[in-house]
Amino acid sequence: MEYEAVIGLEVHAELLTRSKMFCSCPVVDLTEAEPNTAVCEVCAGMPGTLPVVNRRAVEYALRVALALECHIARESVFARKNYFYPDLPKGYQISQYELPLATGGRLPIRTSHGERSVRIRRVHLEEDTGKLTHVEGPEGPYSLVDLNRAGVPLLEIVSEPDMHTVEEVRAYGRGLRQLLRYLGVNTGDMQKGLLRFEANVSVRPKGSQELGTRVEIKNLNSFKALEEAVAFEIRRQIRVLEAGGRIEQETLGWDEARRVTVSQRGKEEAHDYRYFPEPDLPPLVVDDDWLEQVRAEMPELPWEKFRRFQEVYGLPEYETALLTADRPVADYFEVAVQAARKHGVREPLRVAHWMTGELFRLLNQRGLSIEEAPVPPEELAALLGFLQRGDINKNTAQRVLAEMFETGQRAQSIIEARGLRQVSDESRIHQWVEEVLQAHPDEVAKYVKGKEGVANWLFGQVMRKARGQANPQVVRKILMERLQALRRDQANA
Amino acid sequence: MKPLWQWNLTDIVQALHRGEVSSEEVTRAFLERIQALEPRIHAFLHLEPEAALHQAREADRRRAKTQDPDTLPPLLGVPMAVKDVLTVRGMPCTCGSRILEGFVPPYNATTVQRLLDAGVIILGKTNTDEFAMGSSTENSAYGPTRNPWDLSRVPGGSSGGSAAAVAARMVPAALGTDTGGSVRQPAAFCGVTGFKPTYGRVSRYGLVAYGSSLDTVGTLTQTVADAALLFPYLAGFDPRDATTMDVPVPEVVLSQEPDLRGLRVGVPREYFVEGVHPQVEAAVHAAIRHLESLGAEVQEISLPHTPYAVPVYYIIAPSEASANLARYDGIRYGPRIQGETMWDIFFKTRGRLFGPEVKRRIMLGTYALSAGYYDAYYAKAQKVRTLFRRDFERAFREVDLIAAPVAPSTAFPLGSKTQDPLAMYLEDIFTLPANLAGIPGLAFPVGFDQDGLPIGMQLMAPPFQESRLFAVGHAYQSTTDWHTRVPPLHP
Ligand SMILES: [Zn+2]
Numbered sequence: 001m002e003y004e005a006v007i008g009l010e011v012h013a014e015l016l017t018r019s020k021m022f023c024s025c026p027v028v029d030l031t032e033a034e035p036n037t038a039v040c041e042v043c044a045g046m047p048g049t050l051p052v053v054n055r056r057a058v059e060y061a062l063r064v065a066l067a068l069e070c071h072i073a074r075e076s077v078f079a080r081k082n083y084f085y086p087d088l089p090k091g092y093q094i095s096q097y098e099l100p101l102a103t104g105g106r107l108p109i110r111t112s113h114g115e116r117s118v119r120i121r122r123v124h125l126e127e128d129t130g131k132l133t134h135v136e137g138p139e140g141p142y143s144l145v146d147l148n149r150a151g152v153p154l155l156e157i158v159s160e161p162d163m164h165t166v167e168e169v170r171a172y173g174r175g176l177r178q179l180l181r182y183l184g185v186n187t188g189d190m191q192k193g194l195l196r197f198e199a200n201v202s203v204r205p206k207g208s209q210e211l212g213t214r215v216e217i218k219n220l221n222s223f224k225a226l227e228e229a230v231a232f233e234i235r236r237q238i239r240v241l242e243a244g245g246r247i248e249q250e251t252l253g254w255d256e257a258r259r260v261t262v263s264q265r266g267k268e269e270a271h272d273y274r275y276f277p278e279p280d281l282p283p284l285v286v287d288d289d290w291l292e293q294v295r296a297e298m299p300e301l302p303w304e305k306f307r308r309f310q311e312v313y314g315l316p317e318y319e320t321a322l323l324t325a326d327r328p329v330a331d332y333f334e335v336a337v338q339a340a341r342k343h344g345v346r347e348p349l350r351v352a353h354w355m356t357g358e359l360f361r362l363l364n365q366r367g368l369s370i371e372e373a374p375v376p377p378e379e380l381a382a383l384l385g386f387l388q389r390g391d392i393n394k395n396t397a398q399r400v401l402a403e404m405f406e407t408g409q410r411a412q413s414i415i416e417a418r419g420l421r422q423v424s425d426e427s428r429i430h431q432w433v434e435e436v437l438q439a440h441p442d443e444v445a446k447y448v449k450g451k452e453g454v455a456n457w458l459f460g461q462v463m464r465k466a467r468g469q470a471n472p473q474v475v476r477k478i479l480m481e482r483l484q485a486l487r488r489d490q491a492n493a
Numbered sequence: 494m495k496p497l498w499q500w501n502l503t504d505i506v507q508a509l510h511r512g513e514v515s516s517e518e519v520t521r522a523f524l525e526r527i528q529a530l531e532p533r534i535h536a537f538l539h540l541e542p543e544a545a546l547h548q549a550r551e552a553d554r555r556r557a558k559t560q561d562p563d564t565l566p567p568l569l570g571v572p573m574a575v576k577d578v579l580t581v582r583g584m585p586c587t588c589g590s591r592i593l594e595g596f597v598p599p600y601n602a603t604t605v606q607r608l609l610d611a612g613v614i615i616l617g618k619t620n621t622d623e624f625a626m627g628s629s630t631e632n633s634a635y636g637p638t639r640n641p642w643d644l645s646r647v648p649g650g651s652s653g654g655s656a657a658a659v660a661a662r663m664v665p666a667a668l669g670t671d672t673g674g675s676v677r678q679p680a681a682f683c684g685v686t687g688f689k690p691t692y693g694r695v696s697r698y699g700l701v702a703y704g705s706s707l708d709t710v711g712t713l714t715q716t717v718a719d720a721a722l723l724f725p726y727l728a729g730f731d732p733r734d735a736t737t738m739d740v741p742v743p744e745v746v747l748s749q750e751p752d753l754r755g756l757r758v759g760v761p762r763e764y765f766v767e768g769v770h771p772q773v774e775a776a777v778h779a780a781i782r783h784l785e786s787l788g789a790e791v792q793e794i795s796l797p798h799t800p801y802a803v804p805v806y807y808i809i810a811p812s813e814a815s816a817n818l819a820r821y822d823g824i825r826y827g828p829r830i831q832g833e834t835m836w837d838i839f840f841k842t843r844g845r846l847f848g849p850e851v852k853r854r855i856m857l858g859t860y861a862l863s864a865g866y867y868d869a870y871y872a873k874a875q876k877v878r879t880l881f882r883r884d885f886e887r888a889f890r891e892v893d894l895i896a897a898p899v900a901p902s903t904a905f906p907l908g909s910k911t912q913d914p915l916a917m918y919l920e921d922i923f924t925l926p927a928n929l930a931g932i933p934g935l936a937f938p939v940g941f942d943q944d945g946l947p948i949g950m951q952l953m954a955p956p957f958q959e960s961r962l963f964a965v966g967h968a969y970q971s972t973t974d975w976h977t978r979v980p981p982l983h984p
Binding site for chain 2: 041051053084089272
């Protein structure tokens with residue numbers, strides 16, 4: 001029997017606000033800040049304290065909801081999700097439950113089968129928990145609590161079970177990450193846990209409309225883990241069903257080392273979270289004015305940019321995808337294209353190739369992002385101008401770019417300081433050609449007698465004489481004219 | 494001249510302004526009174542006499558130095574007490590519970606901060622039922638407070654410490670909290686004036702939460718005028734409490750003329766039923782007739798959902814409490830009872846350090862919110878709650894104020910209801926509706942029973958109409974003297 005997988009993704013994204021969801025503590029990098037230094041009485045859950053909603057966090061959530069074309073609730077409600085754990089200072093998490101901020105959207109994805117969209121079920125706001133570190137002490141194990149993360153705004157985005165292949169999962173995951181980064185609401189850093197994925201996976205006989213029993217996979221801290229875990233789980237479930245077994249509804253974790261999913265929590269421990277509306281917070285009201293203000297701040301969305309780059313710059317799909325993957329890359333490209341035009345470079349594709357080729361290679365080598373590139377887009381454009389005018393050749397341009405990268409100097413200064421400007425002046429080149437021909441009469445004679453290969457050797461000698469600064473096309477043209485003239489003279493003699 | 498400790502808040506503020514008395518003299522008088530009576534009444538859980546005197550001297554120096562007395566904080570050097578469920582920076586906050594023993598909050602409740610900004614000196618923290626759960630102050634883990642009118646009786650609760658302290662003239666005024674009657678009922682039992690504001694009028698920041706959608710911060714004073722004096726300092730929007738409303742706080746100007754012509758007073762028939770002590774009923778009826786004699790028009794009204802107040806309240810408040818009290822796990826503050834595992838620590842700490850009534854309400858609330866019961870209990874209770882609001886909305890289309898007894902009886906003997914939680918819950922039947930509807934209420938003495946125990950009446954007004962309560966209450970008190978009676982305590 002053929003099987004079909006049914007996959008839904010749940011994404012938790014920490015929002016890049018300056019302060020926490022319900023207090024004014026700063027949001028800090030957990031890997032850098034001293035534990036428990038960004039904590040106040042509110043996020044520590046001290047008696048008598050009250051939460052106040054961070055409006056910026058709501059605006060970030062609205063950006064995402066608008067981008068996903070969700071229905072935005074004019075009144076949404078925060079609830080308390082009750083459970084005991086030492087990383088949860090109040091003993092409950094404030095989250096949206098019955099009435100979330102937004103419902104019913106879609107995310108366009110692109111796979112080898114073309115473009116389609118994955119439906120979004122809901123988008124809601126909540127607060128993150130603290131972080132526990134389990135330590136093996138000499139007198140037994142103990143745990144350390146860091147509340148720096150407690151109360152950091154968290155956006156939960158839940159898809160419908162709309163995906164059927166690992167490729168779709170990848171496209172959705174990457175697409176959503178790209179969107180969050182575009183909107184400036186999340187860094188997309190999965191290693192640091194700022195973006196966290198959970199997958200719901202079930203399989204069913206192909207053609208069936210019923211859903212199979214699903215499992216939930218947590219602990220996916222990279223795209224690789226997400227894709228491998230989903231692929232593993234699809235194979236495992238098919239194997240179980242083919243052997244006549246049944247799928248247990250359970251929560252699984254991904255064991256990175258063994259590359260298998262492992263059971264995390266049994267049914268008997270299933271929680272009753274006893275949700276009820278948070279009495280400390282009135283319903284969250286989003287009125288027209290506020291929504292319009294957020295809409296006005298919306299940047300161009302990834303898929304809009306993709307379409308525009310294809311249409312306006314005539315770029316092929318591959319280059320478009322690379323250049324629109326990140327907003328700063330796309331911005332760099334557009335500035336460079338503008339500037340290049342002033343230098344006489346009219347083909348955006350040429351800029352695209354230099355970016356995706358040389359520039360990306362240099363950035364990768366040094367592990368830099370485009371924002372950290374020592375070469376601003378205007379300077380890349382200037383360099384391409386020199387190339388376009390024939391002042392330098394491609395090899396020289398590559399060398400110059402590497403040096404610009406290294407030293408931060410401008411293209412022009414490097415070319416001039418090093419005398420790299422290639423000579424296209426025909427009289428200079430004539431002179432070099434004559435000198436070479438006179439210095440090597442034997443080789444010239446060989447050519448004249450019909451040994452074609454000697455022409456290349458002579459070309460090399462001229463280039464050497466010009467110390468690489470001669471325009472090779474001009475050199476070849478003049479050399480060949482001279483050699484052919486000598487041949488004609490010989491024939492006529 | 495009356496001894497200083499008998500002065501009410503208004504008198505003290507005026508005398509301080511006029512320089513007729515120093516803050517040190519006033520503060521010392523009350524501290525001496527406390528010293529003499531506290532062993533018998535046990536109104537306080539924490540006292541800071543030295544710090545208070547120091548602040549009083551500081552206030553006097555400040556007053557002596559100033560060129561322009563109008564720039565001084567208006568309540569400079571006035572001593573008060575604060576119920577121990579409100580945080581005062583640097584003072585222990587136990588909430589009457591073992592689970593917060595030794596906890597010293599590093600922040601002030603907004604109400605406390607506003608009083609301090611106005612110049613008030615806080616003498617100490619008053620006794621309370623554990624986490625404000627109770628109607629007699631017997632649920633305090635630190636021993637009950639006694640009623641100054643009869644030391645064998647309860648002062649009411651949960652703000653029993655504050656009410657008893659004001660009744661015994663140990664402080665001129667105190668903050669209390671009212672979730673289901675916890676300011677008004679002890680005020681009635683102790684013969685003082687208890688004021689509960691509209692929900693959303695006064696910040697709850699720093700009030701250790703019990704039933705968050707019902708909790709309010711109120712005052713216990715000798716007179717209505719004193720309550721009106723404090724109100725503007727406490728009321729108003731607070732950016733730290735999202736449930737406070739940005740409604741202007743009117744200046745309260747009390748008329749010297751007790752003229753109530755044009756005022757329509759509603760008397761709800763559901764508040765005069767079997768179970769109400771005849772002497773309470775008689776005193777309240779007499780008080781209503783007194784309002785009538787001042788010009789008010791009295792009419793009978795109906796608040797038909799009154800009988801459901803107890804079941805609705807005892808689902809909503811414990812449900813919220815079950816979440817509010819989840820934070821007391823021994824991990825971050827308060828005492829911890831060590832255990833083998835993390836769960837063991839949770840179970841032991843909570844199991845041993847919460848008292849029986851608190852545990853009862855946590856279990857009630859946990860049950861009411863559980864999967865499969867939520868709709869039948871919590872969701873249903875919330876629906877009925879809206880009916881209370883509608884009851885009052887309908888009533889207030891016909892009348893300006895509602896007058897009713899505060900409690901079915903007068904102060905009962907210590908221990909007489911502790912074995913019967915339901916009987917204790919029924920104590921709150923007449924005070925709960927105002928909390929469920931979020932409307933303001935004012936309780937004040939309108940007589941004494943044959944045992945010499947005070948009887949209270951409450952007035953209820955539409956949301957944000959506190960000034961109406963003050964006007965009518967003040968008219969009553971300027972033509973009666975029940976509120977001036979002092980319990981016969983002999984130091
Ligand atoms: Zn904080």
